[in-house]
Amino acid sequence: MQKNFDDIDTRVRAAKLYDCYGSLLKENAGRLFAEYFEDDMSLSEIAEGSGITRQGVYDSLKRSFVQLEDIEKKLSLIDKEEKAADIIDKLSIYSDAPEYVSLLDNLRELL
Numbered sequence: 001m002q003k004n005f006d007d008i009d010t011r012v013r014a015a016k017l018y019d020c021y022g023s024l025l026k027e028n029a030g031r032l033f034a035e036y037f038e039d040d041m042s043l044s045e046i047a048e049g050s051g052i053t054r055q056g057v058y059d060s061l062k063r064s065f066v067q068l069e070d071i072e073k074k075l076s077l078i079d080k081e082e083k084a085a086d087i088i089d090k091l092s093i094y095s096d097a098p099e100y101v102s103l104l105d106n107l108r109e110l111l
Helices: 008-024 027-037 043-050 054-075 077-091 098-110
Strands: none
Touching: 008 027, 008 054, 008 077, 027 043, 027 054, 043 054, 054 077, 077 098
């Protein structure tokens, strides 16, 4: 079964994974991933520019996506960041004191 990379949730997830771990991909795989998910190029456009088939591009994207997901499963950096941001948002409803708000803003900047 082929992965639907056109699904908005998949594209958002791919962008987060690439932003966090993209530098860990091999140069060519990272370039293909960026062209597809960041530059919004089609499989055909990437294939033509890379001298490989559309299927080759798709296979590379799929492998890279799985590799990035595996890294996230081991490190959980994206998950931890999202949980921390959620906690900060929840804490922000408990006080309007300027010092408290300032501390929460500083935490948000760290994320």
